[in-house]
Amino acid sequence: MRRVNIFGATGSVGQNTIDLISRAPEDYDVVALTGASNIRQLAADAKHLRADVAITALDHLLPDLREALQGSDVVAAAGANAIQEAATRPVDWTMSAIVGAAGLAPGLAALQQGGTLALANKESLVCAGALMLETAKAHQARLLPVDSEHSAVFQALVGEDIATVERIIITASGGAFRDWPIEDLPMATLDQASSHPNWDMGQRITIDSASMFNKAMELIETKEYFGASSEQIEVLIHPESLIHAMVGFTDGALMAHVGPPDMRHAIGYALHWPERRHLPVDRLDLARIAQLSFRAPCETRWPALRLAREVMETGKLAGAVFNAAKETALDAFIAGQIGFTQMAEVVEDVLDTMTAASGHIDATMTLDNVAEVDHVARQTATRALQKRAG
Ligand code: NDP
Ligand code: MG
Numbered sequence: 574m575r576r577v578n579i580f581g582a583t584g585s586v587g588q589n590t591i592d593l594i595s596r597a598p599e600d601y602d603v604v605a606l607t608g609a610s611n612i613r614q615l616a617a618d619a620k621h622l623r624a625d626v627a628i629t630a631l632d633h634l635l636p637d638l639r640e641a642l643q644g645s646d647v648v649a650a651a652g653a654n655a656i657q658e659a660a661t662r663p664v665d666w667t668m669s670a671i672v673g674a675a676g677l678a679p680g681l682a683a684l685q686q687g688g689t690l691a692l693a694n695k696e697s698l699v700c701a702g703a704l705m706l707e708t709a710k711a712h713q714a715r716l717l718p719v720d721s722e723h724s725a726v727f728q729a730l731v732g733e734d735i736a737t738v739e740r741i742i743i744t745a746s747g748g749a750f751r752d753w754p755i756e757d758l759p760m761a762t763l764d765q766a767s768s769h770p771n772w773d774m775g776q777r778i779t780i781d782s783a784s785m786f787n788k789a790m791e792l793i794e795t796k797e798y799f800g801a802s803s804e805q806i807e808v809l810i811h812p813e814s815l816i817h818a819m820v821g822f823t824d825g826a827l828m829a830h831v832g833p834p835d836m837r838h839a840i841g842y843a844l845h846w847p848e849r850r851h852l853p854v855d856r857l858d859l860a861r862i863a864q865l866s867f868r869a870p871c872e873t874r875w876p877a878l879r880l881a882r883e884v885m886e887t888g889k890l891a892g893a894v895f896n897a898a899k900e901t902a903l904d905a906f907i908a909g910q911i912g913f914t915q916m917a918e919v920v921e922d923v924l925d926t927m928t929a930a931s932g933h934i935d936a937t938m939t940l941d942n943v944a945e946v947d948h949v950a951r952q953t954a955t956r957a958l959q960k961r962a963g
Pocket of ligand 2: 722
């Protein structure tokens with residue numbers, strides 16, 4: 574029996590993880606499940622999986638969670654500290670699927686226990702990649718990618734010497750506005766941005782796919798996880814979302830990872846690694862699919878990609894600034910305060926302001942410094958938003 578924690582259990586990745594674990598309950602001892610607002614789902618899954626503890630990130634929802642768990646043995650808890658405490662419990666495998674920078678501290682705490690951390694929370698690597706990798710190494714923990722592109726690269730590298738890698742290609746569907754005239758993008762609505770052509774995901778990452786901020790984050794994630802340089806990493810628009818990534822080697826060979834757009838593949842790979850086990854995902858009928866298409870991404874349509882390149886060049890804590898500015902701009906778009914294309918403008922403003930001021934971006938990468946930079950970047954983004962409103 575493997576002891577497992579699932580952070581962000583009520584989200585899209587969390588629910589897919591629970592789907593896999595529920596198929597073989599005898600194999601898993603579920604310790605903690607965490608969520609935030611979706612108390613009904615959190616309580617139902619915690620009871621069904623007989624978790625030791627269910628935690629909501631939101632303190633004021635503790636009474637609701639207690640009520641929903643009545644009659645079961647599951648302990649109810651609330652708040653970021655309770656999530657942090659759960660992350661210090663010794664488990665074999667942890668799913669990190671909280672959305673946003675809030676996933677960083679629990680992920681680091683889990684790595685310090687020395688087990689396996691299956692990482693969906695890409696923000697951890699964008700904000701503090703070096704710290705994540707150093708912590709894993711120091712505690713002999715295993716950090717496995719769950720983002721589909723990174724899982725694909727990881728799988729293409731099995732048995733290969735990383736020194737023979739020439740380039741890494743991560744694919745992008747192009748999101749909701751792939752084929753829109755560029756001049757219409759400023760008018761894109763929240764509803765339009767919240768629907769993805771191929772993947773069924775949480776709302777924030779779906780909007781980030783439309784703006785390509787998701788791919789921008791993944792560029793940084795690729796650099797941090799695989800130690801590749803910006804020049805070695807390419808983004809390729811691939812509308813069918815069947816090839817998730819390709820790795821090019823010094824002999825010119827390209828190894829592509831092909832599969833249906835179903836997160837249960839990448840999650841299952843990280844769950845069973847180093848073994849491969851049967852997974853309930855569709856098998857592709859390539860003769861029926863008949864053709865796959867590709868095109869180069871346009872940086873005018875998607876300025877987030879250019880910004881990510883700048884962040885990769887700057888390094889240090891620029892990723893934490895980028896992520897915090899992006900999260901704040903995304904909140905403002907969801908709240909109807911700014912238009913779709915203004916998200917990238919705000920992020921660029923914040924990067925320019927904080928790079929010019931230096932100090933923050935050059936600080937040593939510790940959890941405290943990342944939290945401080947995150948805080949300052951959110952304040953700077955809020956000022957940039959106010960400037961636009963006023
Ligand atoms: P969702 O929005 O569907 O779920 C997010 C989860 O985090 C929910 O459990 C939510 O709780 C919880 N949560 C929200 N805010 C907080 C907070 N402040 N503190 C603690 N928990 C919180 O997101 P996804 O599942 O789509 O994505 C999760 C992560 O995985 C993201 O980093 C995303 O970029 C990454 N990812 C997702 C993919 C996907 O297919 N969805 C693919 C690749 C990566 P509640 O819902 O109860 O409010
Ligand atoms: Mg991805």
